[in-house]
Amino acid sequence: xxxxxxxxxxxxxxxxxxxxxxxxxxxxxxxxxxxxxxxxxxxxxxxxxxxxxxxxxxxxxxxxxxxxxxxxxxxxxxxxxxxxxxxxxxxxxxxxxxxxxxxxxxxxxxxxxxxxxxxxxxxxxxxxxxxxxxxxxxxxxxxxxxxxxxxxxxxxxxxxxxxxxxxxxxxxxxxxxxxxxxxxxxxxxxxxxxxxxxxxxxxxxxxxxxxxxxxxxxxxxxxxxxxxxxxxxxxxxxxxxxxxxxxxxxxxxxxxxxxxxxxxxxxxxxxxxxxxxxxxxxxxxxxxxxxxxxxxxxxxxxxxxxxxxxxxxxxxxxxxxxxxxxxxxxxxxxxxxxxxxxxxxxxxxxxxxxxxxxxxxxxxxxxxxxxxxxxxxxxxxxxxxxxxxxxxxxxxxxxxxxxxxxxxxxxxxxxxxxxxxxxxxxxxxxxxxxxxxxxxxxxxxxxxxxxxx
Amino acid sequence: xxxxxxxxxxxxxxxxxxxxxxxxxxxxxxxxxxxxxxxxxxxxxxxxxxxxxxxxxxxxxxxxxxxxxxxxxxxxxxxxxxxxxxxxxxxxxxxxxxxxxxxxxxxxxxxxxxxxxxxxxxxxxxxxxxxxxxxxxxxxxxxxxxxxxxxxxxxxxxxxxxxxxxxxxxxxxxxxxxxxxxxxxxxxxxxxxxxxxxxxxxxxxxxxxxxxxxxxxxxxxxxxxxxxxxxxxxxxxxxxxxxxxxxxxxxxxxxxxxxxxxxxxxxxxxxxxxxxxxxxxxxxxxxxxxxxxxxxxxxxxxxxxxxxxxxxxxxxxxxxxxxxxxxxxxxxxxxxxxxxxxxxxxxxxxxxxxxxxxxxxxxxxxxxxxxxxxxxxxxxxxxxxxxxxxxxxxxxxxxxxxxxxxxxxxxxxxxxxxxxxxxxxxxxxxxxxxxxx
Numbered sequence: 085x086x087x088x089x090x091x092x093x094x095x096x097x098x099x100x101x102x103x104x105x106x107x108x109x110x111x112x113x114x115x116x117x118x119x120x121x122x123x124x125x126x127x128x129x130x131x132x133x134x135x136x137x138x139x140x141x142x143x144x145x146x147x148x149x150x151x152x153x154x155x156x157x158x159x160x161x162x163x164x165x166x167x168x169x170x171x172x173x174x175x176x177x178x179x180x181x182x183x184x185x186x187x188x189x190x191x192x193x194x195x196x197x198x199x200x201x202x203x204x205x206x207x208x209x210x211x212x213x214x215x216x217x218x219x220x221x222x223x224x225x226x227x228x229x230x231x232x233x234x235x236x237x238x239x240x241x242x243x244x245x246x247x248x249x250x251x252x253x254x255x256x257x258x259x260x261x262x263x264x265x266x267x268x269x270x271x272x273x274x275x276x277x278x279x280x281x282x283x284x285x286x287x288x289x290x291x292x293x294x295x296x297x298x299x300x301x302x303x304x305x306x307x308x309x310x311x312x313x314x315x316x317x318x319x320x321x322x323x324x325x326x327x328x329x330x331x332x333x334x335x336x337x338x339x340x341x342x343x344x345x346x347x348x349x350x351x352x353x354x355x356x357x358x359x360x361x362x363x364x365x366x367x368x369x370x371x372x373x374x375x376x377x378x379x380x381x382x383x384x385x386x387x388x389x390x391x392x393x394x395x396x397x398x399x400x401x402x403x404x405x406x407x408x409x410x411x412x413x414x415x416x417x418x419x420x421x422x423x424x425x426x427x428x429x430x431x432x433x434x435x436x437x438x439x440x441x442x443x444x445x446x447x448x449x450x451x452x453x454x455x456x457x458x459x460x461x462x463x464x465x466x467x468x469x470x471x472x473x474x475x476x477x478x479x480x481x482x483x484x485x486x487x488x489x490x491x492x493x494x495x496x497x498x499x500x501x502x503x504x505x506x507x508x509x510x511x512x513x514x515x516x517x518x519x520x521x522x523x524x525x526x527x528x529x530x531x532x533x534x535x536x537x
Numbered sequence: 538x539x540x541x542x543x544x545x546x547x548x549x550x551x552x553x554x555x556x557x558x559x560x561x562x563x564x565x566x567x568x569x570x571x572x573x574x575x576x577x578x579x580x581x582x583x584x585x586x587x588x589x590x591x592x593x594x595x596x597x598x599x600x601x602x603x604x605x606x607x608x609x610x611x612x613x614x615x616x617x618x619x620x621x622x623x624x625x626x627x628x629x630x631x632x633x634x635x636x637x638x639x640x641x642x643x644x645x646x647x648x649x650x651x652x653x654x655x656x657x658x659x660x661x662x663x664x665x666x667x668x669x670x671x672x673x674x675x676x677x678x679x680x681x682x683x684x685x686x687x688x689x690x691x692x693x694x695x696x697x698x699x700x701x702x703x704x705x706x707x708x709x710x711x712x713x714x715x716x717x718x719x720x721x722x723x724x725x726x727x728x729x730x731x732x733x734x735x736x737x738x739x740x741x742x743x744x745x746x747x748x749x750x751x752x753x754x755x756x757x758x759x760x761x762x763x764x765x766x767x768x769x770x771x772x773x774x775x776x777x778x779x780x781x782x783x784x785x786x787x788x789x790x791x792x793x794x795x796x797x798x799x800x801x802x803x804x805x806x807x808x809x810x811x812x813x814x815x816x817x818x819x820x821x822x823x824x825x826x827x828x829x830x831x832x833x834x835x836x837x838x839x840x841x842x843x844x845x846x847x848x849x850x851x852x853x854x855x856x857x858x859x860x861x862x863x864x865x866x867x868x869x870x871x872x873x874x875x876x877x878x879x880x881x882x883x884x885x886x887x888x889x890x891x892x893x894x895x896x897x898x899x900x901x902x903x904x905x906x907x908x909x910x911x912x913x914x915x916x917x918x919x920x921x922x923x924x925x926x927x928x929x930x931x932x933x934x935x936x937x938x939x940x941x942x943x944x945x946x947x948x949x950x951x952x953x954x955x956x957x958x959x960x961x962x963x964x965x966x967x968x969x970x971x972x973x974x
Contacts, residue, residue, distance in 0.1 A: 115932070116883075116931055116932060119932065123606070124606070127828045127829075127831075127832070129829055129831075144831075145831070145834055145835060148804075148832070148835045149835055149838065149839065152804040152805060152806060152835060152839050153806065153839075154805070154835075154838065154839045154842050154843070156842055156846075157835075157838040157839060157842040160838075161838070
């Protein structure tokens with residue numbers, strides 16, 4: 085039976101299983117459902133949901149527009165603040181943002197379904213190809229955006245709106261950043277990431293150049309010579325490594341790469357997965373990797389996190405989702421050593437931890453878990469290549485309130501910069517706001533040229 | 538991009554959404570907030586004569602009717618005209634108009650039915666720079682007992698008389714606000730027109746008692762243990778208002794008279810309905826009091842987006858478009874046959890259509906077919922009344938389908954006639970008009 089074979093194997097399940105497993109986690113609302121859901125919104129003053137949204141989408145207004153039969157108007161309201169409202173509607177942890185703040189959560193512990201309503205409106209607009217924005221008259225200025233993820237796309241679109249020419253540089257084959265390569269497949273089906281990229285680029289005046297990497301193929305100085313400003317939306321290109329004996333054994337993979345391979349595979353049946361998978365880590369990436377390993381047909385999937393449930397970065401919702409898919413989440417365990425058999429990982433030894441004098445320490449007690457695949461999700465970090473001269477803050481690029489880095493003419497936003505919440509929606513907000521800052525800065529420069537003595 | 542600019546009897550505003558004269562337009566603070574929020578114009582809360590202002594109750598002033606989930610469907614108020622001194626209002630109006638020159642600012646006025654009173658107040662209002670005046674002949678409570686408000690609105694001769702005075706003593710456009718508490722709205726409208734009014738606005742509020750406190754045995758709102766009738770407003774009154782607007786729009790004598798539509802406007806669609814029935818703009822109150830001024834954003838975008846989708850370029854393209862389609866019952870085509878049709882994919886099998894039809898109508902919907910719960914229209918019984926469409930909880934699950942001429946109507950056994958024929962020529966009608974030879 086293929087499904088139960090040990091080792092890394094592709095095609096553990098039937099085609100029908102893959103289809104079902106990776107179908108939309110939250111299928112789209114139909115019109116009737118959207119009307120019923122939108123009816124529940126109280127149209128709050130200074131709405132808590134709006135305040136909770138990092139991009140300050142006017143949620144009461146967009147929901148009211150759905151309820152009055154104007155989904156296109158609703159989509160524009162969303163896109164005005166967040167041009168990636170479609171992806172955000174699918175991946176945003178609404179359970180800790182807008183839906184947590186919703187007053188109906190306070191009233192009946194049943195918030196308005198803001199995420200699904202946002203998807204309803206944006207899907208309609210994107211499907212119809214409705215464009216709401218046109219570029220302002222050309223400013224004859226050009227801006228370089230490094231990274232075609234949500235931060236870079238949001239920045240580029242806003243700059244294009246203001247009349248600037250934009251060139252996006254991304255080292256990957258396709259644009260989209262983590263939207264394309266990192267988001268759980270069951271959250272964005274039907275190649276939505278690319279549809280959205282196409283929709284955003286439709287405004288015009290944005291070129292995308294794939295394949296070149298900052299630091300390796302070109303420098304910041306090169307960009308500054310060709311463009312009037314630079315925005316860095318490069319994300320976190322490195323992952324923290326497991327520094328334990330046996331960490332380089334076959335069968336150990338960083339979770340981000342595992343997810344990217346899965347997303348790019350033409351057919352889920354081509355993706356190899358172990359029978360006994362252990363995921364090290366406690367954040368959203370660990371959950372995404374673990375859940376998808378299970379959906380690919382792994383028999384046992386165990387998440388091992390080095391502290392307690394209350395410390396996990398992954399939200400309650402995500403933890404519950406994992407549990408509902410059959411993932412076993414274990415706490416207070418840190419990896420100690422990888423065992424191998426015939427050159428391939430066979431088990432991992434972990435040490436029980438506890439808190440002593442306010443610090444996490446090992447207890448000396450150990451346990452061993454059988455594993456033929458280990459996915460490492462213990463954090464991503466900034467790749468410093470090409471930005472060595474920048475000031476950092478807590479390991480990320482230091483920026484001011486406008487998104488400016490320590491280098492004049494260079495802005496940054498998204499996961500690579502300090503201050504966001506490491507969410508798609510934060511990246512959009514930072515990219516958009518940096519674009520506004522760049523625009524103001526370029527206008528000042530232009531005005532300066534015509535100053536009268 | 539649709540053009541929402543509005544020109545109502547020469548009064549210009551950037552969009553057709555005004556606030557009606559009421560607490561939201563009581564003072565500069567409110568009105569400036571409204572303008573900041575985007576409203577096209579306001580009618581300032583009704584001014585009274587110089588001298589000691591009226592006094593409001595210090596207790597509850599509103600009762601309400603709710604739908605599901607405590608959604609406010611109707612408000613009933615016992616608030617009076619402005620309780621602030623006239624001079625304070627006039628000064629504020631002048632300042633606001635200076636601050637917001639592109640927005641409409643109309644003054645609502647209610648003074649005793651005496652020529653000197655109107656002669657005195659009009660120049661004071663004109664001096665503020667207000668764009669026009671609205672004559673309040675509608676308050677059904679509090680003022681009518683003093684011979685003002687609805688006490689005037691119910692007497693066409695008084696309306697004509699006061700309107701004439703106003704046209705004589707001011708150059709500002711005169712809008713006459715009509716009360717719905719009357720048997721035939723055309724009479725006061727005609728009287729206003731005869732007096733020379735530039736426009737009419739309607740409806741004011743409807744006499745009502747919204748609910749009764751069953752513990753205290755007093756109407757709500759209860760003030761010191763007693764209640765009184767109040768003015769009903771909000772979504773619940775829209776149908777009354779729409780009908781009255783349509784009546785005036787299609788009446789021979791008042792055809793073409795500009796109308797400002799008031800009564801339950803809550804969304805863009807409500808506003809559009811008023812406008813296609815003949816209103817040149819709309820005034821909103823209850824919806825703003827329910828949700829705050831921000832709702833105008835939905836109204837503006839909704840109206841504009843709908844106009845874009847349908848190819849209507851400006852408000853002239855939509856105003857009055859439905860008036861030619863409002864007719865009298867006796868002229869409806871009795872040969873138009875429609876049947877209800879249930880979309881089985883959308884049906885959630887609640888059975889409400891069946892029981893409505895079975896208990897109270899024509900027994901034309903099944904409850905089960907071949908022993909299985911199944912709701913389907915039996916065309917040989919269906920008269921096309923569309924009660925089922927209206928009670929079904931799922932939009933567009935049941936629709937009315939007009940039968941093509943020539944199709945067999947299973948209920949009558951006759952094919953649908955292509956000829957238009959109405960009651961006036963029907964053989965059952967004792968007063969039938971014979972067709973000309």
